[in-house]
Amino acid sequence: MKAMFASLRAALFFYISTFTMAQSGECSGEAAPQQNGWVEQTVSLQQLLAPLKEQLSAGANISYDPSTLPRWSDYEAPKPGAIINVAVEEDVAIAVSSLPLLLPYAPLGKAWHQSIAAVSIHPYVPTSNHTK
Amino acid sequence: MIEIQVRYCTAHALPFLANSGTHGWNTKWNLPAHSAAINLQLLNKVTISPDRTRATIQGGALIHDVVNAAYNASTRVVTGNCNLVGHLGATLGGGYGHNMGLMGFAVDQLTSLDVVLGDGTWKRDVTRQSDPDLWFAMLGAGPNFGIVTAVTARADPTPQSDLTAWFGQLVFAPEKLEAVIEVVQALQLTPKMVLFIYFLTTGPPAATPLLLLTPLYHGSPADATTAFAPLLDLGPLSTEAAVLPWPRWNDFSDNPLSVKGGFKNIFAVGHDIADPATYRATWDDFVAFSSEPTAAGTGFVTEIFPHVGVAGGEEDVSGASFANRRTRFNSFIGPWYTDPALHAKAQIVGEAVRKRFRETGGLEKQLT
Numbered sequence: 001m002k003a004m005f006a007s008l009r010a011a012l013f014f015y016i017s018t019f020t021m022a023q024s025g026e027c028s029g030e031a032a033p034q035q036n037g038w039v040e041q042t043v044s045l046q047q048l049l050a051p052l053k054e055q056l057s058a059g060a061n062i063s064y065d066p067s068t069l070p071r072w073s074d075y076e077a078p079k080p081g082a083i084i085n086v087a088v089e090e091d092v093a094i095a096v097s098s099l100p101l102l103l104p105y106a107p108l109g110k111a112w113h114q115s116i117a118a119v120s121i122h123p124y125v126p127t128s129n130h131t132k
Numbered sequence: 133m134i135e136i137q138v139r140y141c142t143a144h145a146l147p148f149l150a151n152s153g154t155h156g157w158n159t160k161w162n163l164p165a166h167s168a169a170i171n172l173q174l175l176n177k178v179t180i181s182p183d184r185t186r187a188t189i190q191g192g193a194l195i196h197d198v199v200n201a202a203y204n205a206s207t208r209v210v211t212g213n214c215n216l217v218g219h220l221g222a223t224l225g226g227g228y229g230h231n232m233g234l235m236g237f238a239v240d241q242l243t244s245l246d247v248v249l250g251d252g253t254w255k256r257d258v259t260r261q262s263d264p265d266l267w268f269a270m271l272g273a274g275p276n277f278g279i280v281t282a283v284t285a286r287a288d289p290t291p292q293s294d295l296t297a298w299f300g301q302l303v304f305a306p307e308k309l310e311a312v313i314e315v316v317q318a319l320q321l322t323p324k325m326v327l328f329i330y331f332l333t334t335g336p337p338a339a340t341p342l343l344l345l346t347p348l349y350h351g352s353p354a355d356a357t358t359a360f361a362p363l364l365d366l367g368p369l370s371t372e373a374a375v376l377p378w379p380r381w382n383d384f385s386d387n388p389l390s391v392k393g394g395f396k397n398i399f400a401v402g403h404d405i406a407d408p409a410t411y412r413a414t415w416d417d418f419v420a421f422s423s424e425p426t427a428a429g430t431g432f433v434t435e436i437f438p439h440v441g442v443a444g445g446e447e448d449v450s451g452a453s454f455a456n457r458r459t460r461f462n463s464f465i466g467p468w469y470t471d472p473a474l475h476a477k478a479q480i481v482g483e484a485v486r487k488r489f490r491e492t493g494g495l496e497k498q499l500t
Contacts, residue, residue: 073396097252
């Protein structure tokens with residue numbers, strides 16, 4: 001598995017190396033040594049979503065308490081770490097723009113950031129099967 | 133502004149899930165803790181056009197929001213049957229409900245929609261003509277392609293005095309289950325008829341199993357009792373019936389079925405044949421599971437809607453991806469419990485019930 005991740009990371013770096021290498025500097029937290037142009041940082045959801053909160057409308061808010069959004073069934077229910085309570089329709093577009101994709105091999109609680117293109121390679125595709 | 137935010141924010145990658153009613157019973161979310169929910173519940177505005185032929189419904193509106201707005205404006209729209217479920221979640225998956233015999237599936241009522249796509253693009257006034265591929269995808273498989281922030285749907289101006297229905301609650305002795313199912317199989321529903329079959333319990337502590345049928349009829353009590361005479365002639369243990377205004381039609385399904393929390397591992401199945409032996413075996417499974425501690429809320433439901441006019445009639449529905457239009461019976465068993473030790477048993481019961489219905493349901497291709 002490690003080898004696969006290393007391979008993916010190498011492929012990813014090869015891909016993004018053709019793009020701007022500027023650091024975004026948006027994530028704060030402890031920075032690990034630079035690896036092949038990557039900077040690994042441990043970031044919390046609160047840190048990650050702080051800039052988004054400033055862009056949402058006045059009536060919107062972000063909660064980190066899952067009990068504020070109970071589900072009909074707790075059986076294998078999704079447990080998102082953050083709840084973005086949008087207040088106007090444009091908030092949805094802003095939120096989606098902020099959260100469109102996932103690096104599926106990123107360790108929990110960590111985000112890799114280097115360039116805008118870096119996360120556009122592996123879209124997150126949720127598995128949906130209403131009939132199980 | 134949105135375009136700028138797309139460029140800026142794609143550096144922060146998180147998986148996300150859109151919520152409205154939070155009733156989806158999918159169990160394959162694959163959503164890690166480092167993720168976010170986009171909660172639409174504050175986007176619950178419903179606006180009826182001055183001529184009452186259009187309803188503009190925001191993405192977070194619940195079914196009772198739509199029902200109340202339309203009823204107060206004296207117009208009819210197609211909604212689902214559980215008040216606290218998100219209207220668009222149900223609609224984008226097809227959307228059957230009490231009014232569909234009169235108007236068709238909810239998904240077929242849509243005339244335009246606003247949707248945020250995966251790259252953050254907010255497309256406004258999407259129609260079949262403007263974006264035929266996106267329209268096809270959204271109408272039937274919408275949750276996989278974007279977050280709908282609002283739709284416009286057809287409405288049928290109707291005086292409140294006509295937005296009423298006869299609603300009955302018929303409790304039968306469990307010994308009559310086979311006879312009831314034989315009648316249900318033979319009963320051809322007209323556009324004004326809706327019929328639900330429930331296996332429920334009286335709740336703790338006794339949790340006595342109940343065989344309950346709830347017929348609904350868009351018309352007078354006299355016409356209703358004629359339409360459902362074959363059932364009434366079987367001699368229910370008790371019969372309660374009343375003419376109810378539209379906002380009250382969902383009362384029964386609201387409590388307790390809409391209550392949040394607990395484990396509900398749902399197994400749904402479509403079928404064209406109601407087989408008495410299949411129902412009997414399912415009844416036995418239901419009785420056994422619902423007698424478990426904490427499982428008295430367990431239920432089994434068959435929902436039966438008329439197909440006259442449902443498949444579009446004269447209307448062309450080929451522009452929508454929703455394909456599950458001709459299933460006569462939509463059934464599900466819902467093991468409902470709070471003790472995690474019952475997970476495995478619930479799974480076994482659910483799979484057994486679904487397998488049984490698939491084997492006897494008369495469908496060559498499974499429709500669920």
